[in-house]
Amino acid sequence: MQKSKIGLDFEKVKHAKQVAKNIADDVQKFVGNYTTVAVERTICRLLGVDDVDGNGVPLPNILVNEIKENGVLGEGIMFFVGNAMAETGLTPQQIAEKVAKTELEITKLPIHSQSEIEAVLKPIISETINRINNRKARRSHYLNTIGEGAKPYLYVIVATGNIYEDVVQAQAAARQGADIIAVIRTTGQSLLDYVPYGATTEGFGGTYATQENFRIMRTALDEVSEEVGRYIRLCNYCSGLCMPEIAAMGALEGLDVMLNDALYGILFRDINMQRTLIDQYFSRIINGFAGVIINTGEDNYLTTADAYEQAHTVLASDCINEQLALIAGLPEEQMGLGHAFEMNPQLENGFLYELAQAQMTREIFPNAPLKYMPPTKFMTGNIFRGHIQDALFNMIGIWTNQGLQLLGMPTEAIHTPFMSDRYLSIENAKYIFENMKNIGDEIEFKQGGIMQSRAQKVLDDAIILLETLEKESLFTALEKGIFGDVKRSKTGGKGLDGVTPKGEKYFNAFVELMKR
Numbered sequence: 001m002q003k004s005k006i007g008l009d010f011e012k013v014k015h016a017k018q019v020a021k022n023i024a025d026d027v028q029k030f031v032g033n034y035t036t037v038a039v040e041r042t043i044c045r046l047l048g049v050d051d052v053d054g055n056g057v058p059l060p061n062i063l064v065n066e067i068k069e070n071g072v073l074g075e076g077i078m079f080f081v082g083n084a085m086a087e088t089g090l091t092p093q094q095i096a097e098k099v100a101k102t103e104l105e106i107t108k109l110p111i112h113s114q115s116e117i118e119a120v121l122k123p124i125i126s127e128t129i130n131r132i133n134n135r136k137a138r139r140s141h142y143l144n145t146i147g148e149g150a151k152p153y154l155y156v157i158v159a160t161g162n163i164y165e166d167v168v169q170a171q172a173a174a175r176q177g178a179d180i181i182a183v184i185r186t187t188g189q190s191l192l193d194y195v196p197y198g199a200t201t202e203g204f205g206g207t208y209a210t211q212e213n214f215r216i217m218r219t220a221l222d223e224v225s226e227e228v229g230r231y232i233r234l235c236n237y238c239s240g241l242c243m244p245e246i247a248a249m250g251a252l253e254g255l256d257v258m259l260n261d262a263l264y265g266i267l268f269r270d271i272n273m274q275r276t277l278i279d280q281y282f283s284r285i286i287n288g289f290a291g292v293i294i295n296t297g298e299d300n301y302l303t304t305a306d307a308y309e310q311a312h313t314v315l316a317s318d319c320i321n322e323q324l325a326l327i328a329g330l331p332e333e334q335m336g337l338g339h340a341f342e343m344n345p346q347l348e349n350g351f352l353y354e355l356a357q358a359q360m361t362r363e364i365f366p367n368a369p370l371k372y373m374p375p376t377k378f379m380t381g382n383i384f385r386g387h388i389q390d391a392l393f394n395m396i397g398i399w400t401n402q403g404l405q406l407l408g409m410p411t412e413a414i415h416t417p418f419m420s421d422r423y424l425s426i427e428n429a430k431y432i433f434e435n436m437k438n439i440g441d442e443i444e445f446k447q448g449g450i451m452q453s454r455a456q457k458v459l460d461d462a463i464i465l466l467e468t469l470e471k472e473s474l475f476t477a478l479e480k481g482i483f484g485d486v487k488r489s490k491t492g493g494k495g496l497d498g499v500t501p502k503g504e505k506y507f508n509a510f511v512e513l514m515k516r
Contacts, residue, residue, distance in 0.1 A: 008363055025323075031278050037193070038495075057100075139256065146231055174221065181217070183234070191241060199212045238259065239264055256292060260283055261321065288514070300484065313483050315360070319466060322368070333368070339358070342377050356455040386411075393408055399439050410425070
């Protein structure tokens, strides 16, 4: 029986997770009846459709727009592509190219039987499954031969806007000691309802997430992994209006970690809640199958809401996100549930509260590689104080055995980090992680003290919130601004016009094949 260092009642934890499961099941009842343009474009990509037309429009968009404009999006692209294959003998890529040139209307062809359609699709689907399995095997081979860094993984960002510049910075970070390289997406890409194509050299605040950029960076990190004798994981973002598409691209190109959270898109990008929760389900199925660790975005709640007063909303959201991920077949070992070190540095005993919450989160999700985020809200540009704030954050990371430690930068709130800034952050973390390696095994929490009381209160408040959400539904909670003090409408935001009920002919063979 697990014993709590921080004084948690595990019967309460069990109850919280059951309530969260009821909330997630309610969401899934809705999700299961609908599809979206992004889900259908993802199926195109998994069937091998890639490239753009003469105007730069991605061929998956062209195929899906074809069935949407003809009013049959709900029947699904897999049905129409499979039917066109059975009728013409063409591959999905050739079909997409002909549709782009208006040489073929896939919604006007004679209808073949379901068994014929499934038969022509089977080898294409098997090829994709094998390709993703080969990527997983390649990762496993590296982990079994050269190994990887110890947890918490040192997680740093590159964000130059130019993929080739990113490669230089990423390899330098790996040599300095980083374990995970996150290529930050260019500002606003989450609001594009298509995925750009090819290698890109211009971006603002980050670099476009494209399949070619994924391939370039994975190749570069494989090279430096072999050089340093340690597997370096690659992270990117499958959030926004193209969640499942980018998840598929990541699976095909061997990414290891992906930001993946519908709630983040709803609250901080004003993406329609119906659209993105449907998209999230398929994206998580793909990530689960590909062995990708997802990162959720609860830490962001504390950038708009008070970190002390609203800590329970982070825990409640983590509980819901865990259950939504389980429904998609994602194992706990791939759930980088998010939380953050974001309390006001002027708060008396703030460090104790942060430590209590980090230990609480670790105990409530014992198998998850938790994603622990550094201070950002109260970073002022004073690099000396900022470096100390990051040091305190790193102490808690090693003390409570976090999984993915996203390193803070002393220049946070000043500029995108230079390689020298990143070096200082990695040096800070390595020094503390080595010097304090077993502190969590050695020091006990005072019974009934400040930290135990804090953890117990956050859990109790999270349960009250979850019980309220169970009565009202997650959709209503989002409308009321329960998370992050941000209110969103069920019918507002971006992307709702891309949602449609599933029709009688609808099927998606990848769902059952990929779900564990």
